[in-house]
Amino acid sequence: MAEKEMDEEQLKALQEKLSKMSPEELKEFQKKQCIFCQIINGKVQSKKVYEDEHVIAILDINPANPGHILVMPKEHYSIMPQISDEEVGNIFVVAKALSNASLRALEAQGSNIIVANGVVAGQRAQHFMIHLIPRKENDNVNFNLPQKTIAEDELQAMHKKLTEALGTKAEKTEESKKEQIPKYMEKNVIDAEFREKPQKESILQLDKMRKEGKGAKDTEKEAKSSINLDDIAKILGAK
Amino acid sequence: MAQSRESCIICQIVENKVPSLKVYEDDITLAVLDINGANPGHCFVMPKNHYPIIEQVPDEELASVFGIANKISSAIFDSLKVQGTNIFVANGIPAGQTVAHFMVNVIPRKENDGINLQWKPKQLSEEEMSTVELKLKEQVENIEVKPEKKKRQISSQKAEPKFISDEDDFFMSQMRRIP
Numbered sequence: 001m002a003e004k005e006m007d008e009e010q011l012k013a014l015q016e017k018l019s020k021m022s023p024e025e026l027k028e029f030q031k032k033q034c035i036f037c038q039i040i041n042g043k044v045q046s047k048k049v050y051e052d053e054h055v056i057a058i059l060d061i062n063p064a065n066p067g068h069i070l071v072m073p074k075e076h077y078s079i080m081p082q083i084s085d086e087e088v089g090n091i092f093v094v095a096k097a098l099s100n101a102s103l104r105a106l107e108a109q110g111s112n113i114i115v116a117n118g119v120v121a122g123q124r125a126q127h128f129m130i131h132l133i134p135r136k137e138n139d140n141v142n143f144n145l146p147q148k149t150i151a152e153d154e155l156q157a158m159h160k161k162l163t164e165a166l167g168t169k170a171e172k173t174e175e176s177k178k179e180q181i182p183k184y185m186e187k188n189v190i191d192a193e194f195r196e197k198p199q200k201e202s203i204l205q206l207d208k209m210r211k212e213g214k215g216a217k218d219t220e221k222e223a224k225s226s227i228n229l230d231d232i233a234k235i236l237g238a239k
Numbered sequence: 240m241a242q243s244r245e246s247c248i249i250c251q252i253v254e255n256k257v258p259s260l261k262v263y264e265d266d267i268t269l270a271v272l273d274i275n276g277a278n279p280g281h282c283f284v285m286p287k288n289h290y291p292i293i294e295q296v297p298d299e300e301l302a303s304v305f306g307i308a309n310k311i312s313s314a315i316f317d318s319l320k321v322q323g324t325n326i327f328v329a330n331g332i333p334a335g336q337t338v339a340h341f342m343v344n345v346i347p348r349k350e351n352d353g354i355n356l357q358w359k360p361k362q363l364s365e366e367e368m369s370t371v372e373l374k375l376k377e378q379v380e381n382i383e384v385k386p387e388k389k390k391r392q393i394s395s396q397k398a399e400p401k402f403i404s405d406e407d408d409f410f411m412s413q414m415r416r417i418p
Contacts, residue, residue, distance in 0.1 A: 047372040050379050059372055064358035067371050080326070081313040088309040089302025096301055099330060100294045101378035106371065110331020113293070114356055117312060118323025121348040122356055130326075133358075135334040143327070143335055143356055145277040145344070155260060158280045158319065159272055162262040165314035 031076045036127035040074050049101075054087070055094045057132075064133045064141050067106045071095045071130040078126055079117040095130050108134035112143055244289055249340035253287045267300050268307045270345075277354050278347050280319045284308045285342040293330050293341055308343045315347045323348035325356055 021029060031037045038044040040056055049069060050057035060068040071094055077083050083091075092113075099111040114131040116123035135141065150158075244250055251257040253269055262282055263270040273281040286304050290296045296304070305326075312324045327344040329335040348354065363371070 047368060049372060049375040059368060059375075061368075062360035063363060065361060066363055066367065067375060069375070080309055080324075081316055083309065085306030085309050086302070089306040092305035093298045093302050096293050096296070096298070097382050098375075098379065101375055101382055103294070104381075105374040105378040110329070110334035110336065111293075112330065112334045113326070113328035115326035116323070116356070117316075117325070118348060120321075120350050120352075121323030121325045121346075123323065133334075135331060137333045139333070141358055143329070143358075145327070145346070146353055147275040148277065148279070150274065150276060150279050154279050155272060155274060159260045159262060161318040162272070162280065162282070162311070162314055165318040166263050166310060 027076065030078070030126060034076055034126050036070075036072060036125060036129070037076050040072070050094065050098060052094070055091055057094065057098055060131070064131075065108075065135065065139055067102050067108065067134040069098055069102070069132040071098060071132055072127055077128040079123070079128055080115060081117070083128065091130060095132050098132055099134075102132070102134040106134050108136055110135040112141075114143070244339075247289055247338075247340050249283075249285055249338060249342065250289050253285075263307060263311065265303075265307075267303045270307060270311055273344075276346070277344075278349070278352055280315055280321070280347040282311050282315075282345045283342045284311060284345060285340060290341045291339040292336070293328065296341055304343060308345050311345045315345065319347050321347040321349055325354070327356065 018026065018029070035044060039046045039058060047059040048056065049059060050071075054074055055071065056074055057069050057071045060070050071091060073083065073087060073091055080088060095113060099113070102108050102111060112131075112133045112135060114133070115129075116131075117128075133141065248257060252259045252271060260272040260274070261269065262272055263284075267286060267288075268284060269287055270282050270284040273283055276282075284304055284307050286296055286300045288300065293301070308326055312326065315321060315324050325344070325346040325348055327346060328342075329337075329344075330341075346354065
């Protein structure tokens with residue numbers, strides 16, 4: 001009993017402490033509490049399958065299927081809207097390579113990529129992560145999405161809201177991106193650093209490459225290297 | 240685009256041959272509202288070029304597509320006043336893929352909305368886990384997974400994939416395996 005009272009007191013003290021913290025301090029505090037941050041800095045053991053400067057991938061200890069991988073940024077973010085588009089892109093590029101690796105290593109026949117932003121979306125961990133789940137036929141995993149009939153006027157309303165929020169073109173200023181992020185999501189220094197970087201750079205370069213006809217060669221190579229994938233496409237097309 | 244398929248419904252949407260509710264478009268990426276979405280506001284984000292599965296999408300295009308998916312997820316949070324979003328990709332038939340054009344689902348979420356993307360954890364022994372870890376690591380070492388490196392390659396315009404022959408062998412063997 002005495003112990004329990006202590007806990008409540010501690011909880012109260014903690015809540016008071018939290019309410020006084022600045023966003024930076026709060027972030028630091030979250031980081032300390034985050035089991036995945038401890039995995040990233042090596043304080044907690046894990047089965048690492050990939051690591052680079054910004055991204056880490058470990059095996060999920062409660063896998064949907066053998067080879068279920070969690071791909072995470074090393075920096076602590078709780079949900080995806082806190083992360084710059086460029087960094088999100090990078091993490092998914094790693095996820096793609098790991099999907100490729102699991103097709104080879106585990107003879108998987110496909111993969112699911114799932115991100116849950118928010119508790120209602122099924123998020124459990126405090127650290128943003130991508131679930132990469134190798135799939136085989138009859139593996140007892142089921143992610144079928146319902147198909148709802150959505151009324152025409154509701155669709156139009158959604159369309160209006162989203163196009164307004166997104167702007168018509170890619171030329172969205174960094175300023176408007178900042179405004180777009182809900183207030184309850186705390187910003188942090190690293191995040192701001194990414195924002196300052198010209199996020200469009202790589203896209204613009206790709207654009208330039210394409211105009212100069214240099215991208216076409218790569219696409220050809222890509223096509224060559226993926227003979228059986230085309231075959232998969234045919235199968236998919238036939239269904 | 241030579242790679243787009245006349246039979247691909249998504250390519251026809253990209254080429255405006257089939258009407259759609261576009262929410263975002265640039266040179267690489269297109270995002271449309273799903274008229275039979277899992278929830279109202281459910282969007283598809285896809286590369287305009289035709290790639291059936293994620294492994295075929297070049298890194299630069301993939302990064303762009305997921306960057307836009309991030310923008311759309313943020314816009315959904317903001318303008319549709321939802322409590323969450325899911326990013327969902329079905330890659331390959333056993334994963335539930337039904338359209339042969341790689342796409343990312345961005346799904347607005349609310350409580351009790353009838354969507355279930357949960358799974359029952361499978362029990363694996365320590366030994367099984369270690370085997371999986373080893374097998375994966377072995378393959379990861381064979382694959383160049385360096386987004387940073389890739390970017391440098393783009394800027395110097397010398398993108399030379401080094402693993403083509405290896406890739407050929409692998410995909411050839413996979414072709415025989417997959418029915």
